[in-house]
Amino acid sequence: MGKFVNSKKAQFGRLDLQRDKLIDYLLSDCSLIQGSYTELLVKCGKAGCHCEGKPAHPVARLGTRRNNKAQNQVVRVFDRERIRSLVEVYRGHKAALTDLKDIHKKQEKIVKSIISDKDEPYS
Numbered sequence: 120m121g122k123f124v125n126s127k128k129a130q131f132g133r134l135d136l137q138r139d140k141l142i143d144y145l146l147s148d149c150s151l152i153q154g155s156y157t158e159l160l161v162k163c164g165k166a167g168c169h170c171e172g173k174p175a176h177p178v179a180r181l182g183t184r185r186n187n188k189a190q191n192q193v194v195r196v197f198d199r200e201r202i203r204s205l206v207e208v209y210r211g212h213k214a215a216l217t218d219l220k221d222i223h224k225k226q227e228k229i230v231k232s233i234i235s236d237k238d239e240p241y242s
C-alpha cells in the first residue's frame with residue numbers, strides 16, 4: 120500500500136507543479152486582445168497598379184467578437200506589432216486553459232484508479 124500511495128502522490132505532485140506554473144502565468148500582469156490577427160496581401164483596385172496581376176499590398180486585420188457581434192478591423196501599420204503580440208498573449212492564455220483542463224482530467228483519472236484499486240469485492 121505504501122508504494123502505491125507514494126506513486127500516486129508523486130503523480131499528483133508533478134501535475135500540481137505544472138498547474139502552479141500555469142496559474143502563475145495566468146495571474147501575471149499583462150493585457151491581451153481576445154481576437155484573431157491576420158496579415159494578408161490585397162489588391163488596391165487602382166488601375167495600372169502593380170497589384171493588378173496578383174495581390175501585393177499588405178493589410179493587417181483584427182477580428183474580434185464583443186457582445187456577440189463580430190468585428191473586423193484594419194490594423195494601422197504603426198499598431199501591427201503591438202496588436203499581433205496582444206493577440207499572441209490571448210492565444211497563450213487559451214492554451215493555458217486547455218492545459219489546465221488536461222491536468223484536471225489526468226488528476227481525475229488518478230482518483231478513479233485509486234477508487235478502483237481500493238475496491239474490495241464482497242463475496
Ligand SMILES: [Zn+2]
Nearest residue numbers: 163164168170
Ligand atoms: Zn495596388
